[in-house]
Amino acid sequence: MESQTQDKFELEGREFILLGTAHVSESSIEEVVRVIEEQNPDVIAVELxxxxxxxxxxxxxxxxxxxxxxxxxxxxxxxxxxxxxxxxQNKMGGKSGIKPGQEMVAAVNMARELGLEKILVDRPLSITMRRAWAKTPSSERFRLLSYLCSSAFSKVEMSSEDIEKLKETNEMDTMLQELSETFPVAKEVLIDERDRYIASKIWNSNGKKVLAVIGAGHMRGVKTYLEQMADDEMLSDVSEIETVPEKSKASKFAAWFIPALIVGLIAYGFVIGGKEKGAELLSSWVLWNGILAGIGAIIAGAHIVTILVSVLGAPLTSLCPFIGIGFVSGAVQALIKKPTVKDIENLQNDSSSVKGFYRNRILRVLLVFFLSSIGSSIGTFVGGASFVSIFSKIFNGQ
Incomplete structure (x- = not known):
C-alpha cells in the first residue's frame, strides 16, 4: 500500500507502515487516529x-x-x-489553531488508550541542534541563524491548503532541495542523519507490525534506510551520530593560538615601534572590539550598564578561549532586567515578531547575547586586520 501519506511494506518477515504527517495539520491528527485503529499495529513509533x-x-x-x-x-x-x-512552526499552524506536533500527541494517546507499545524514535533535539551547530562552518552560522530568523518573522501566512501540501512528496522534495543547496551541512544533520536515526529505532523495535508516525519529509529517507538495514544490519548502529563531534585539534589550537598571536603582536609593536605604535596597536584592538560589541548591545536594546560591560569586556573576552562577550553581556542583562513568569509564558508568542523579541525579557537577553557576540566577532576580524596597516607603517619608518 502506498499513497501520498502512507507507505506499507514488508522486510525480513516484518510489516512496516510509515504514516507521513504535517506537524500543524488537523487532517493529520484525524488520519493518525483512523490509521492506528484500522491497522492495529504491535508497536507505534512516534517522531519524538x-x-x-x-x-x-x-x-x-x-x-x-x-x-x-x-x-x-x-x-x-x-x-x-x-x-x-x-x-x-507556530506561525504555520496559526490559522488552523493547531499546535505543532499535535498528531504525535494523538499517536501517544492512542497507544495508551489501546494498550500498545510506544517507542520514541527521534534523536534528542539538543544533540541534533548541537551537531548542526558544530558541523556548520563558522562563516555560515550567522547566515543560518539569519535565515531562520527571517523565516520566523516572515509576514507570509500559510493557508490550510498550503499546510496539507506539506504532506505531498513533490512539495517536500522541493523544500528539502532548497535547504540542501543553501545549507548542505544543516540539511545533512537535520534531515539525513535523523532519517537514519529514526529508521534504526524502528528497525530495532520488537514489533512484527510497526506503524511509524513521522513527518512527511522523512518518509522517503526512512524507508530507504530501512531497506538498507534489511541488507546490512550494521547500518542500524547509529552510535556515531548520537553524540556531538569534538572540536578538531586545529580548532582547539586556533582557540589558543590566535589570542596568543594578538597579544604577541601588540607586545612586539611596543618593542620595535615604541610606546606610540604599541599604543596604536592596543587601542585599535580595544576600540574595534569594544565599540562593535557595544553597537550590537545597543541594537539589541540592552540596558546602559550592559552596553558598557560589552564595550569594556569584549577586548578581553575575545582573547579568552573559555568565555565570550555574549555570555557576559547576556548574563548582565538578565540580572538587571530579570525575566518574569509572564516572559516565560509568552516566549512562543513573542518570538513570532521583532517587537515581541524586544518586549520579552528572555528574548531580549538572547538578542543581547547574539548581537554583542556578532559585534565582537567582527571587531576581532577588523581589529586584527588593522594590525597589517600599523605594522606596515612601523617597517616603513612612519
Missing part, C-alpha cells in the same frame, strides 16, 4: 525524543528555565535557533 515527550506529559516544566544557566552552558545560540524554529 524523550524531552519533547516529557513536555507533552508536563507542559509547564519548561517554565523552570534558567536563562543564565543556558548561557553559561554555551547553549545560547542553540536556544535562539530552537525558539525561532518553534516560532515558525
Amino acid at each position: 525524543d524523550e524531552k519533547r515527550y516529557q513536555s507533552i506529559e508536563d507542559p509547564d516544566a519548561w517554565k523552570n528555565m534558567d536563562i543564565i544557566k543556558v548561557l553559561k552552558e554555551k547553549q545560547g545560540f542553540l536556544l535562539l535557533a530552537n525558539v525561532v524554529l518553534s516560532s515558525y
Whole structure:
C-alpha cells in the first residue's frame, strides 16, 4: 500500500507502515487516529525524543528555565535557533489553531488508550541542534541563524491548503532541495542523519507490525534506510551520530593560538615601534572590539550598564578561549532586567515578531547575547586586520 501519506511494506518477515504527517495539520491528527485503529499495529513509533515527550506529559516544566544557566552552558545560540524554529512552526499552524506536533500527541494517546507499545524514535533535539551547530562552518552560522530568523518573522501566512501540501512528496522534495543547496551541512544533520536515526529505532523495535508516525519529509529517507538495514544490519548502529563531534585539534589550537598571536603582536609593536605604535596597536584592538560589541548591545536594546560591560569586556573576552562577550553581556542583562513568569509564558508568542523579541525579557537577553557576540566577532576580524596597516607603517619608518 502506498499513497501520498502512507507507505506499507514488508522486510525480513516484518510489516512496516510509515504514516507521513504535517506537524500543524488537523487532517493529520484525524488520519493518525483512523490509521492506528484500522491497522492495529504491535508497536507505534512516534517522531519524538524523550524531552519533547516529557513536555507533552508536563507542559509547564519548561517554565523552570534558567536563562543564565543556558548561557553559561554555551547553549545560547542553540536556544535562539530552537525558539525561532518553534516560532515558525507556530506561525504555520496559526490559522488552523493547531499546535505543532499535535498528531504525535494523538499517536501517544492512542497507544495508551489501546494498550500498545510506544517507542520514541527521534534523536534528542539538543544533540541534533548541537551537531548542526558544530558541523556548520563558522562563516555560515550567522547566515543560518539569519535565515531562520527571517523565516520566523516572515509576514507570509500559510493557508490550510498550503499546510496539507506539506504532506505531498513533490512539495517536500522541493523544500528539502532548497535547504540542501543553501545549507548542505544543516540539511545533512537535520534531515539525513535523523532519517537514519529514526529508521534504526524502528528497525530495532520488537514489533512484527510497526506503524511509524513521522513527518512527511522523512518518509522517503526512512524507508530507504530501512531497506538498507534489511541488507546490512550494521547500518542500524547509529552510535556515531548520537553524540556531538569534538572540536578538531586545529580548532582547539586556533582557540589558543590566535589570542596568543594578538597579544604577541601588540607586545612586539611596543618593542620595535615604541610606546606610540604599541599604543596604536592596543587601542585599535580595544576600540574595534569594544565599540562593535557595544553597537550590537545597543541594537539589541540592552540596558546602559550592559552596553558598557560589552564595550569594556569584549577586548578581553575575545582573547579568552573559555568565555565570550555574549555570555557576559547576556548574563548582565538578565540580572538587571530579570525575566518574569509572564516572559516565560509568552516566549512562543513573542518570538513570532521583532517587537515581541524586544518586549520579552528572555528574548531580549538572547538578542543581547547574539548581537554583542556578532559585534565582537567582527571587531576581532577588523581589529586584527588593522594590525597589517600599523605594522606596515612601523617597517616603513612612519
